[in-house]
Amino acid sequence: MARPKIALIGAGQIGGTLAHLAAIKELGDVVMFDIAEEGDIARGKALDIAESGPVAGIDVALKGTNDYADIAGADVCIVTAGVARKPGMSRDDLLGINLKVMKSVGEGIAAHAPDSFVICITNPLDAMVWALREFSGLPTEKVCGMAGVLDSARFRHFLAEEFDVSMRDVTAFVLGGHGDTMVPLTRYSTVAGIPLPDLVEMGWTTQDKLDAIVQRTRDGGAEIVGLLKTGSAFYAPATSAIEMAEAYLKDQKRLLPCAAYVDGGYGLNGFYVGVPTIIGAGGVERVVEIKMNKEEQAMFDKSVDAVKGLVEACKGIDGSLS
Ligand code: APR
DSSP: OOOOEEEEEOOSHHHHHHHHHHHHTTOSEEEEEOOOSSSOHHHHHHHHHHHHHHHHTOOOOEEEESOGGGGTTOSEEEEOOSOOOOTTOOGGGGHHHHHHHHHHHHHHHHHHOTTSEEEEOOSSHHHHHHHHHHHHOOOGGGEEEOOHHHHHHHHHHHHHHHHTSOGGGEEOOEEBOSSTTOEEOGGGOEETTEEHHHHHHTTSSOHHHHHHHHHHHHTHHHHHHHHHSSSOOOHHHHHHHHHHHHHHHTTOOEEEEEEEEEESGGGOEEEEEEEEEEEETTEEEEEOOOOOOHHHHHHHHHHHHHHHHHHHHHHHHOGGGO
């Protein structure tokens, strides 16, 4: 049986890490596409990773390209094309530039890999995945965005440090838009099944410390930008997207939070935002609607409103989207 084909649209920091992870996990053959003019980073990184193959024991093919025809027949497309933020910028500041990029990427995928499962990482995430779906015309269940897995991973990491337990035993849930209004749900986050509010009662931490961790999760991307100065996070975002790609390719039916098209649930009609989903061979096979209390619902609604504002801004910039 032929190996799956994974197309990476954008071969920058996240794209390069995606290629390396996909190769090490032998998820499939990798094609890296980029339009960078200052260097042929797609070919350079593909060749560099391929040359690690004999030592790492990797039996997949890697190719770099600037021709969309090379992504033909891809099973998965992971999109990181665009610009990343610098210190002082919010994700929303990237909207104008990255919207144009989504148009060319959407058209490229529609023309050459219309049957693929598309995972968007480009920010501002929720608005960009919506725009990418519009420009590509692909079925909504085949286009989603990576944010919830990353935000939840950050939350899990901070919680594991606070409790001094293995990160593997910490589950966490972050919903809503991938921005300052994201919604870390403490009631649904646990250490081996014990919900965080119970752990506060058990004296494992205090409410104040938990609130600080929630805020650090919301600011997780900015914290990395502030340290790196020259760009934004790439190891954790790439690892998170690979988990989603693997769930699709191996029909794992994982329950993962991602930016998905919600039509009917959560009081939404045809809108992309971070919700729990089941990812399997059908793409986003199901949106899982969870019960939220009043406070959680208010936070979620605020986050949805923030994403709505960005989607409206996209429509204002590109008339074909209205
Ligand atoms: N088509 C293909 N590639 C493009 C296009 C385009 N139209 N426009 C830009 N690119 C490429 C750039 O040449 C660059 O190599 O996208 C790549 C982006 O890489 P980086 O600048 O290193 O950014 P990265 O850290 O990978 O983040 C990419 O993901 O998390 C988000 O906010 C982040 O929007 C950013 C994206």
